[in-house]
Ligand SMILES: *[C@@H]1O[C@H](CO)[C@@H](O)[C@H](O)[C@H]1NC(C)=O
Ligand SMILES: *[C@@H]1O[C@H](CO)[C@@H](O)[C@H](O)[C@H]1NC(C)=O
Ligand SMILES: *[C@@H]1O[C@H](CO)[C@@H](O)[C@H](O)[C@H]1NC(C)=O
Ligand SMILES: *[C@@H]1O[C@H](CO)[C@@H](O)[C@H](O)[C@H]1NC(C)=O
Ligand SMILES: *[C@@H]1O[C@H](CO)[C@@H](O)[C@H](O)[C@H]1NC(C)=O
Ligand SMILES: *[C@@H]1O[C@H](CO)[C@@H](O)[C@H](O)[C@H]1NC(C)=O
Ligand SMILES: *[C@@H]1O[C@H](CO)[C@@H](O)[C@H](O)[C@H]1NC(C)=O
């Protein structure tokens with residue numbers, strides 16, 4: 001009973017949160033201006049008008065809202081009195097000002113009010129600014145999860161499947177509607193799984209392969225049909241695996257590589273043909289690996305980078321040629337890494353980011369040039385991180401978010417490929433690792449779930 005009540009409470013709490021969610025964020029912004037010198041500043045507030053403390057503000061007798069910032073080092077005997085206006089100041093380059101110190105209005109010599117003598121004082125003011133960039137909470141998922149998948153369907157919705165929730169793999173799937181910012185559940189997958197893959201096929205269906213669930217490594221494969229919201233079982237893979245990759249080749253087939261299987265870390269690869277629903281083996285990779293990344297290059301080849309085996313992280317990379325089915329080794333990365341990301345930049349190069357090296361999380365990033373097969377070290381991120389996400393934005397920049405380096409991070413940073421620089425951008429609303437990030441059709445990035453050492457498995461989601 002208590003549990004039911006607390007669920008109701010939690011439900012209400014989320015409803016309240018949803019109501020409060022807005023597409024805006026308020027930030028305190030410091031702005032620097034120069035001190036004004038008007039009657040208020042001169043007389044009542046006594047705000048210094050210059051960084052030279054020998055200068056003060058004198059208000060014009062003709063208009064007390066206007067003041068001049070002038071030196072106070074003069075003797076009252078050396079200046080001429082005026083009659084509360086500037087008509088009587090016949091001396092060149094003087095103006096009639098009110099002088100409290102001299103006890104009378106005086107013809108003040110304007111050269112003593114120059115910026116050279118009385119340099120304007122910088123004033124920093126803090127204002128509350130409403131911004132529309134940065135991370136904003138959106139609707140919470142129905143299930144907390146990490147090591148899940150998120151796929152963008154052709155109708156623009158995002159399908160989230162499986163993952164872990166506190167030690168057990170999930171069979172739950174749900175859909176995010178970006179027009180409402182809300183999640184609805186869709187049919188359960190047949191086999192609970194995490195560390196699986198999900199690929200959106202050219203016919204719009206989503207192919208889910210392998211993963212780990214109910215204490216077994218899965219070879220099972222399922223297809224989601226967005227038009228019916230139903231899952232159907234597809235042909236099993238030849239090898240059961242998790243922590244593997246699945247890439248859609250330019251010929252429409254799906255290449256699955258590596259992962260951890262029942263006989264250890266695998267170098268095997270296999271192909272799925274969506275037109276027949278049949279899996280066939282293709283040649284083995286040179287290196288067995290899991291938690292690696294596979295990127296489809298613009299020339300159609302597949303670049304596999306890093307990952308781990310029983311000895312730790314790998315710096316090796318290899319290329320699969322779909323036309324011959326042959327793997328060839330290509331240049332080694334400068335750093336061994338797994339739990340990294342690899343982003344295909346608009347110039348065709350591959351940016352590999354962070355991950356776990358042999359001992360700890362990396363801040364290093366490196367670029368692969370498909371034309372030369374060479375890796376070059378690029379700028380370091382501001383934070384070392386692994387199990388983060390990296391998303392190529394419509395402006396070509398790469399948004400990196402979250403991950404961990406001992407602590408789970410809320411920080412996010414942007415890579416500018418032209419300047420080769422990393423700059424910090426606004427923090428996520430939640431620190432999260434092993435989450436997902438999807439670039440939506442409206443250009444925003446949706447981050448979902450993940451793990452956070454303070455609050456555990458997250459159901460929260462946010463937009464950048
Ligand atoms: C704004 O100025 C205040 C006071 O000088 C300072 O404590 C704060 O860190 C500044 N904030 C930013 C964002 O620079
Ligand atoms: C005078 O200066 C104060 C303080 O800088 C400012 O808040 C105020 O708006 C100014 N008044 C006029 C009339 O410019
Ligand atoms: C000049 O200063 C006197 C005394 O300090 C004040 O009473 C008066 O209002 C000022 N006049 C103007 C025009 O600022
Ligand atoms: C006083 O001097 C100011 C600045 O030179 C000028 O703008 C203003 O018209 C003058 N006032 C009178 C009453 O002449
Ligand atoms: C996870 O499960 C354990 C054991 O069942 C339980 O003690 C713990 O409270 C759970 N944690 C969360 C965040 O649900
Ligand atoms: C791949 O390697 C495994 C051993 O790791 C071997 O049993 C298998 O025959 C190889 N497959 C191919 C297609 O070479
Ligand atoms: C990582 O560790 C492996 C095994 O100990 C070693 O072969 C490799 O050189 C190390 N790589 C780096 C970059 O330190």
Ligand SMILES: *[C@@H]1O[C@H](CO)[C@@H](O)[C@H](O)[C@H]1NC(C)=O
Nearest residue numbers: 362363364380381382383384
């Ligand atoms: C990146 O990591 C290296 C080695 O861990 C460290 O020396 C360097 O200061 C780091 N750079 C940045 C920008 O944090």
Ligand SMILES: *[C@@H]1O[C@H](CO)[C@@H](O)[C@H](O)[C@H]1NC(C)=O
Nearest residue numbers: 409410411424425426427428
């Ligand atoms: C982001 O969060 C970190 C710690 O969680 C904090 O130190 C940092 O100041 C935050 N940065 C911004 C821009 O709010």
